[in-house]
Amino acid sequence: MSSRRPIGLAVVGFGWMGQAHARSYLRLPTLFEDRVYEPRLVVCADSLAERRRMAVESFGFGEASESWEAAVEHPAELFGPPASARPD
Numbered sequence: 001m002s003s004r005r006p007i008g009l010a011v012v013g014f015g016w017m018g019q020a021h022a023r024s025y026l027r028l029p030t031l032f033e034d035r036v037y038e039p040r041l042v043v044c045a046d047s048l049a050e051r052r053r054m055a056v057e058s059f060g061f062g063e064a065s066e067s068w069e070a071a072v073e074h075p076a077e078l079f080g081p082p083a084s085a086r087p088d
């Protein structure tokens with residue numbers, strides 16, 4: 001059983017960059033054997049239904065939303081910008 005801490009990820013916009021980042025997250029376990037975090041693709045947001053479908057069915061996101069607000073307010077613990085970069 002892994003002692004790594006799960007860390008949830010939200011990807012907003014599942015075009016070129018969103019898919020590129022999601023592929024990188026999926027590869028992390030093959031690149032960093034000594035990692036302390038286990039990335040989990042929790043939620044993806046995109047305006048296009050086909051991209052939401054692809055995120056869930058091909059990339060393995062837990063869910064997909066049309067609303068980026070719903071994605072970033074997801075109740076799961078999500079990786080986000082450092083506190084210093086967040087608005088008050």
Ligand SMILES: NC(=O)c1ccc[n+]([C@@H]2O[C@H](COP(=O)([O-])OP(=O)(O)OC[C@H]3O[C@@H](n4cnc5c(N)ncnc54)[C@H](O)[C@@H]3O)[C@@H](O)[C@H]2O)c1
Nearest residue numbers: 012013014015016017018019045046047048051066067068
């Ligand atoms: N492509 C690059 O090499 C690159 C490099 C650095 C930064 N960026 C930046 O990353 C961002 C995305 O670029 P890209 O190339 O992936 O674009 P893209 O057009 O391939 O993808 C954008 C995605 O966002 C979705 N989208 C647009 N508005 C949305 C909304 N309101 N809610 C939810 N989804 C929405 C679109 O449906 C699309 O799937 C841009 O800001 C771009 O400037 C891109």
